[in-house]
């Protein structure tokens with residue numbers, strides 16, 4: 598997260614239209630829902646209506662759309678047609694999931710689009726479209742807007758108010774919502790970026806970084822397997838995990854007590870139990886986990902189960918690394934994995950001095 602000092606510095610740069618800050622930050626304007634580059638010619642918003650982001654992707658995930666005037670997704674002096682056409686196409690239909698044929702319809706070469714976006718904005722076009730889509734889906738969750746009980750009692754299916762961007766993008770509720778099982782979804786800000794938590798009144802079902810690739814499919818799968826409707830809101834397990842995450846990031850907690858609901862195969866559940874047994878500050882290799890399960894040849898299956906974990910940080914899949922000592926993979930990105938491991942190691946070292 599950006600410090601208060603830096604926010605003031607960015608705001609000064611914004612008011613001064615300081616071109617030296619181009620690419621260093623973007624500003625989301627709460628009152629209009631757009632995000633701008635520092636040099637935007639439009640009237641400058643008040644400080645309290647600004648949210649600052651270091652990447653365009655973060656601004657998109659926070660549900661801002663690109664400003665029409667300063668076009669934060671175009672290079673200042675060199676607007677590529679490919680980029681312009683694609684950004685406009687996304688704005689026309691921001692909920693769309695892009696496929697190969699969509700590029701053909703616009704006579705755009707998919708790999709050119711990927712290359713140009715990556716070069717200019719540090720993300721591919723597909724990542725851009727996804728960030729914009731996810732931003733929309735997460736809008737109500739992020740703003741903490743909850744559904745009111747009278748809406749719930751009239752039934753998910755019959756109430757068109759529930760057919761918000763979240764359900765359109767993350768997958769519609771099954772037609773037979775089993776006894777009206779409802780899961781609630783909340784946005785949790787952490788020092789490693791925003792996370793989404795999904796829980797019912799008893800347990801936590803999902804905790805993931807909102808920029809995790811494949812999150813939409815994970816949520817859809819969860820919705821189908823539990824035959825639930827997922828709506829914005831909060832429950833006791835969500836409040837509990839928010840408090841515990843806060844303590845974890847402050848370095849005063851290493852394990853979590855929030856009740857969990859793990860949706861997986863028996864084998865996956867065994868792997869996740871092994872992960873829970875790795876103490877903070879330590880790591881294991883995929884092979885060591887496979888050995889511990891008595892299945893030394895199941896290394897690949899262990900890696901898959903590790904990747905299928907839907908409770909990031911809480912079930913510490915980040916504590917599993919390659920046998921060579923390299924970090925291996927991580928759904929939330931290797932920068933986060935490295936940060937988490939360093940953070941946990943420091944906590945252990947501090948303990949040993951006490």
Ligand SMILES: [Zn+2]
Pocket residue numbers: 632633634637638639664665666667668
């Ligand atoms: Zn602007």
